[in-house]
Amino acid sequence: MPRPTPPSNVRQADESRPHPAHEPEGRALRRGLLLLEAVQRSGEAGARVADLCRALALERATVYRLLATLIDCGHVQRQGRWHYVAAPAAQLRGARQLSDIASEMAQRLAPVLARVSAGCGDAAFAVVREGHSAWCVARHIGSYPVQILAVQVGSRQPLGVGAAGLALLAAMPEAEARAAIGAHGDALARYGGMTVERLRILVRSTRERGWSVVGNHAVKGVLGVGRALCDADGLPLAGISVAASMDRMTRQRQQAIAALMHEALAGA
Template sequence: MSSRAATRNVRQTDDSSHIRATPQSAAADSPEAGARALRRGLALLDAILAGGREGLRVVDLCRVAGLERPTVYRLLATLIESGYVAPRGRFRYVTGPRLAAMPQRQASTDVAERIRPVLSRVSQACGDAAFAIVRDGPLSQCVARHVGTHPVQVLVIQVGTRQPLGVGAAGLALLAALPDATVGEIIAANAESLGQYNGMTPDRMRILVRATRERGWSVIGNHATRNVLAVGMAVSNADGEPVAGISVATTLARMPRERQQLIARVMRESVGALLPRGL
């Protein structure tokens, strides 16, 4: 074989089709080699985490993590197989579903503290209970709520409640604000459990997502809790990324269309006034 052909056969490109697991030598099984591989893998993962939603190319990962290209390809194969990293298009790599599913406890606490004044303002304005949720993988987790002044309070969830993202108004608003690919993954992950929420289906969820996007805020009733209707809205961070959802829930009788619109406006104005730079 000519040297030119040999070079062509080993050439690597920034194409995810080249990411394949490769067999390791016996020397790679030594404790020293294992520790070195772990350190390199963590360095690569740190770089991908810092890369954000747009992700990084292999050439970027080599530079940031200080690793050679063959090592980066080998580590990427393992991280992708394990779900910690995912390809974005052909050339970039982002955090994978395994990391997205990990609870972000400190982040949730920070969100709860910053969003409570918004819930208080919204609840005082409409008299009904207001709620805030964050995403926990394919689920929503309630991180804060504020009880209103109306004699009948519909406390559909409590702090700590987890349910499929989208079956409640706050979760539906957050779900609809996410990229299409992420929405599809979340609906697929929850497909088997959606039926427990008064006959919710993946198709119905997709319809609700489209309607929420067109309207700019969510409306959902009789799924998470019977005879209740709720209005929700997504809340973004300083980078414009949707990270939380807020909602107001009450009885069907107290939620005619005009009041739904009024509550949505109150939520938008409250977020704008109290969180002008986002969460």
């Protein structure tokens, strides 16, 4: 006899959902990887279950279940009574994997940045996600006499303060985006007076528009336009952007650059 379907306005608690054995493999794997990332970001201090629940918007039962699996596989270990830290070997593997991903993405996006930069004349950038930060992995300088080199390859800044990072942030699942914005805290104020509320508005606008626009935050007097590169499931892999002076970035030109990036990313 089929299980009765609950009313549409009733949200089942996470622990009352189907047994983990019946949970879609992709979702379970993604949750596990996100949890491991969160533990790794906590560093030597470690993370409590309550912290992990808030960061990932998961129920305690789910977090405990995933932690048990990560401990069994040697990726996480308990520290004291309440905290969990990444096992030393897992920390090293995580750093190497992220470095490999960054290198591969830089190579993949190099022709995209070259095409975009050639089309608009301005510098183009590519970033990948590192925790709650945008990590610049590639840059291509354009032909326009005045180039705005907003960030250097290898630099990091909070997700959302630059156009590429904002595009990436807006493409993330809602729970992850909220957690990232909340984790920025006071660090945002150092970027042109950015605030949590301002960043939330920018994320909403980016999702409605399909591409990001942000100015006067990463660099004063500079405006950037960005788009995200997503996988087949719509999850973001990287963000690209073009930066130029505010007076050069008219609304019409912003739209033209966004269209150019869309075409260039289609073949990435």
